[in-house]
Amino acid sequence: MPNRSIPMFKFRAAGNSPFKEIKDTQYLEELEQSLLDQYENGERSSYELKEKLFYLYLRLWELEPEKDFYRNPITRLVLDIGWDIKRRKVNYEQAQLFFEDLIQLAKPHALPIAHYRLGFIHFYNKRYHSAIRSFEKALQRHNPDRVERLPLPNERLNESQSMKAQAQLAESHYKYSVELAIRAKRMYEELGNPDDYDIDYIMKLEREILREESKPYMCLTPAGRSSISEQEYRELREAEAAFIFDCTDHDEQRVYVKGKLRAFSARRMQILEILFEKQKPVPQKEIADKLNISQVSRYMNELKRLLSEYGLDEQTIIADNGYYINHPNPILIFNENDPKYLM
Numbered sequence: 001m002p003n004r005s006i007p008m009f010k011f012r013a014a015g016n017s018p019f020k021e022i023k024d025t026q027y028l029e030e031l032e033q034s035l036l037d038q039y040e041n042g043e044r045s046s047y048e049l050k051e052k053l054f055y056l057y058l059r060l061w062e063l064e065p066e067k068d069f070y071r072n073p074i075t076r077l078v079l080d081i082g083w084d085i086k087r088r089k090v091n092y093e094q095a096q097l098f099f100e101d102l103i104q105l106a107k108p109h110a111l112p113i114a115h116y117r118l119g120f121i122h123f124y125n126k127r128y129h130s131a132i133r134s135f136e137k138a139l140q141r142h143n144p145d146r147v148e149r150l151p152l153p154n155e156r157l158n159e160s161q162s163m164k165a166q167a168q169l170a171e172s173h174y175k176y177s178v179e180l181a182i183r184a185k186r187m188y189e190e191l192g193n194p195d196d197y198d199i200d201y202i203m204k205l206e207r208e209i210l211r212e213e214s215k216p217y218m219c220l221t222p223a224g225r226s227s228i229s230e231q232e233y234r235e236l237r238e239a240e241a242a243f244i245f246d247c248t249d250h251d252e253q254r255v256y257v258k259g260k261l262r263a264f265s266a267r268r269m270q271i272l273e274i275l276f277e278k279q280k281p282v283p284q285k286e287i288a289d290k291l292n293i294s295q296v297s298r299y300m301n302e303l304k305r306l307l308s309e310y311g312l313d314e315q316t317i318i319a320d321n322g323y324y325i326n327h328p329n330p331i332l333i334f335n336e337n338d339p340k341y342l343m
Contacts, residue, residue: 281322
């Protein structure tokens, strides 16, 4: 029997570790305490800090392979990084490696939340067949007689995540069926001598699976979500009656006021994004915690003054049991596959 206290493989990300040349465990343990103090003192949102801790525990485990307890903080940190994925603060390809290696590390233990996060990464990258497998594993019921350990509470899906995984599984099946239908149609077009029945198959695919118009964007408004086409997307941005936060490019988010692109500082963009995402009152403490700022009211007043300069009513942002956008047509636009708004 293999010794389960010794790692059976290495994380592929270990080569990027800033600690890979350090052999002094005492020094690493002192550094661990310093990083943990930062982590517990309000810097939880720092992806860089989590990544440092992750690499630190990996190195300690390499130097002390008999100490299997390093497995738990490594698992916790990678799962925590999942929230940074949702906020688009981490490279998706690197995140995929993290989750795939974490699943291997946990075997034969069940780890539904890692499969859940991985499913959204596959879906975002249009790997629909892989997304199907990940969501199915995330939703799988676990028999205690067949696994060494059932998932811990933070490793399971909550009710909301289970619903989203089921919905995204259905969407993945649909997207994959479209891929297969397109492939079948191309095969038909390449047939040298199709018979009279071949066209019936293609017509059925076009009628039941393929769509004439692609709708690659989603809109979030107080009324709910809806899909829009490229043409509708362009028209919305030019609409004078709309107040739009455009998240289709996370590296360059944009705000349109009365059909015009307007400039905002990075901090004001962060505040607007929170308000557009929620579409309901957001408590001041929640904004302060998410952005690690104090004096939220000062930032809000500055933002309201700027919106007024851009031609909006002074009461476009209101404080009433939290801050919210008081505009007749606030719209958040994002890519249909964006995991930030799916997970």
